[in-house]
Amino acid sequence: MAQAVVELLASDLNRQGGVYCPNPAAKMPLWDNHPKVYLDVGHNGQATCPYCGTQYRLKDGEHFDGSH
Numbered sequence: 001m002a003q004a005v006v007e008l009l010a011s012d013l014n015r016q017g018g019v020y021c022p023n024p025a026a027k028m029p030l031w032d033n034h035p036k037v038y039l040d041v042g043h044n045g046q047a048t049c050p051y052c053g054t055q056y057r058l059k060d061g062e063h064f065d066g067s068h
Contacts, residue, residue: 003053004028008041010062017042017064019056021049028052042066 006025013019018040022028039047039056042064046057058064 003048003055005055005057007057007059008062009059010042010064013042013064015066016040017066019047021052021054021056023054023056026054026056028054 004026006023008019008025012025018038019025020036020038022033022036034049034051037049037051039049041047041056041058045064046055048055
């Protein structure tokens with residue numbers, strides 16, 4: 001089964017460059033939720049959830065600078 005990929009804008013990240021999974025952008029059904037986990041996307045441009053394998057990454061051309 002292919003893992004979900006969620007492409008994000010820099011403005012979707014919090015001030016530290018992260019997002020939480022599960023995330024509404026991943027469109028996970030309620031039964032598929034797991035404990036909330038913080039993922040640092042801003043510093044590497046991508047991160048993978050250790051629970052469900054969903055990949056979060058910045059869209060092409062997006063850059064996190066920590067000042068938005």
